[in-house]
Amino acid sequence: MKRIVLVFSLLTLAVFQVLAQGKVLKILMIGAHPDDCDIKGGGTAALFVAMGHQVKFISVTNGDAGHMEMGGGVLAKRRYAETQEAAKRLGIQYDVLDNHDGELLPTLENRLEIIRKIREWEADVVISHRNNDYHPDHRYTGILVQDAAYMVGVPNIAADTPPLRKNPVFLYFQDNFKKPNPFQPDIAIDISSVIDKKIDAMDAHVSQFYEWLPWIGNLTEPIPTGQAERKAWLKSKRFSTPNASVLKALESWYGEEQAAQVQFAEAFEVCEYGTQPNKEEIVRLFPMLGKTASK
Numbered sequence: 001m002k003r004i005v006l007v008f009s010l011l012t013l014a015v016f017q018v019l020a021q022g023k024v025l026k027i028l029m030i031g032a033h034p035d036d037c038d039i040k041g042g043g044t045a046a047l048f049v050a051m052g053h054q055v056k057f058i059s060v061t062n063g064d065a066g067h068m069e070m071g072g073g074v075l076a077k078r079r080y081a082e083t084q085e086a087a088k089r090l091g092i093q094y095d096v097l098d099n100h101d102g103e104l105l106p107t108l109e110n111r112l113e114i115i116r117k118i119r120e121w122e123a124d125v126v127i128s129h130r131n132n133d134y135h136p137d138h139r140y141t142g143i144l145v146q147d148a149a150y151m152v153g154v155p156n157i158a159a160d161t162p163p164l165r166k167n168p169v170f171l172y173f174q175d176n177f178k179k180p181n182p183f184q185p186d187i188a189i190d191i192s193s194v195i196d197k198k199i200d201a202m203d204a205h206v207s208q209f210y211e212w213l214p215w216i217g218n219l220t221e222p223i224p225t226g227q228a229e230r231k232a233w234l235k236s237k238r239f240s241t242p243n244a245s246v247l248k249a250l251e252s253w254y255g256e257e258q259a260a261q262v263q264f265a266e267a268f269e270v271c272e273y274g275t276q277p278n279k280e281e282i283v284r285l286f287p288m289l290g291k292t293a294s295k
Contacts, residue, residue: 025053025285028123028168030114030145032104032137033066034059034079034096035205038086039238040173041127042198043191044266045090047288050194055092056121059083060110060141065101067207068215078207086204090197104136106143114148116161118168125285127171127268132180145170149273169285170274174246174267185267187282188242188249189289192263195239199231202238209234239264253289 027048029037037045037057045055063079064072080096087094097113104110118126126149131142151157152164175183191198202209210223210230224230242250242265249267250259270277283289 025124025287026122027053027055028058028118028121028126029055029173030058030060030117030126030128030141031173032060032129032135032141033101034061034063034083035086035202035208036129036138036173038090038198038201038205041266041268042090042201043194043264044189044268044286044288045092046194046197046201047189047191049091051287053287055090057083057087057092057094058117059094059096060114060144061099061101061104061137062096063101067212069211075207079205082205082207086201089204090201102137104140106140106147111144111147111151112158114144115151115158118148118152119158119161119164122164123168125171126168126274127173130172130175130177130183130269132177133175134177142172146271146273149271167275169277169281170271171268172271174269183245183267184269185246185249186270187286187289188246188253188265188267189286190250190254190258190262190264191266192261195235195264196231199235199238202234203227203231209238242267 025048027045029041029045031037031040036059041057045057048055062076064076066079067075070078083094083096095117099110126145128145129138129142131139131146133139133142149167149170153167155163157163171187172183174185177183214223224233242262246265246267247259247262250262250265253259254262275281277285
């Protein structure tokens with residue numbers, strides 16, 4: 001009974017927060033594979049959901065090549081089930097498109113599908129990969145989203161889906177690639193309070209974090225078998241304190257004293273396509289910054 005009352009109280013608080021802001025925000029994260037959004041934006045997604053906003057993840061491929069022992073339709077079904085478990089744990093929606101892992105190309109057909117997905121969600125914010133990533137699926141996902149950025153408002157393109165009347169803000173996930181240009185953390189979010197929620201979502205992708213990625217990384221140490229031990233191991237392997245550029249961005253949003261206390265963060269770069277937000281607009285679209293962003 002106490003648990004039911006607590007859940008109801010949290011939901012009520014989220015509703016009041018949204019009412020105070022006046023609008024439910026709709027956030028769309030588009031990754032190449034069925035765990036990319038969880039890795040790059042799972043903490044930020046958890047914060048949005050806690051505030052009563054709506055988040056959807058899209059995987060542009062079905063992940064049917066990402067394993068050392070299984071593949072094809074069997075793996076695609078397994079990875080789809082993992083996305084739905086992750087969605088349940090985060091309180092989001094998770095779509096998986098039927099493109100083969102490792103074979104994605106920036107075709108017109110794929111572009112039109114991305115345009116439709118952005119329109120159907122009526123996205124306020126769209127976040128995806130930069131196009132200088134190491135993985136061709138990441139690069140081409142980034143290109144597809146970039147190519148959709150203007151077209152989402154053109155009525156005669158993908159005319160079967162109503163166009164958006166306002167272009168979303170398009171952002172990039174953080175990466176460490178330097179050429180031809182390094183990632184620029186325009187927005188940095190403190191996710192320390194929800195890091196366990198993010199790990200819980202990533203933990204749902206058993207085929208990846210406990211099987212495929214350790215194998216492809218030539219990891220020799222044994223993978224823990226207990227659930228709590230696995231999550232602790234995942235946290236130790238996948239997360240570290242913010243780097244210098246992200247810390248500087250955190251200071252601009254939270255102030256030096258608070259930024260120094262941030263253990264875990266996610267950062268995003270504003271894409272030059274789409275609506276170009278000023279600081280006030282960023283705070284509106286990322287309301288978790290609203291009480292802390294320096295004026």
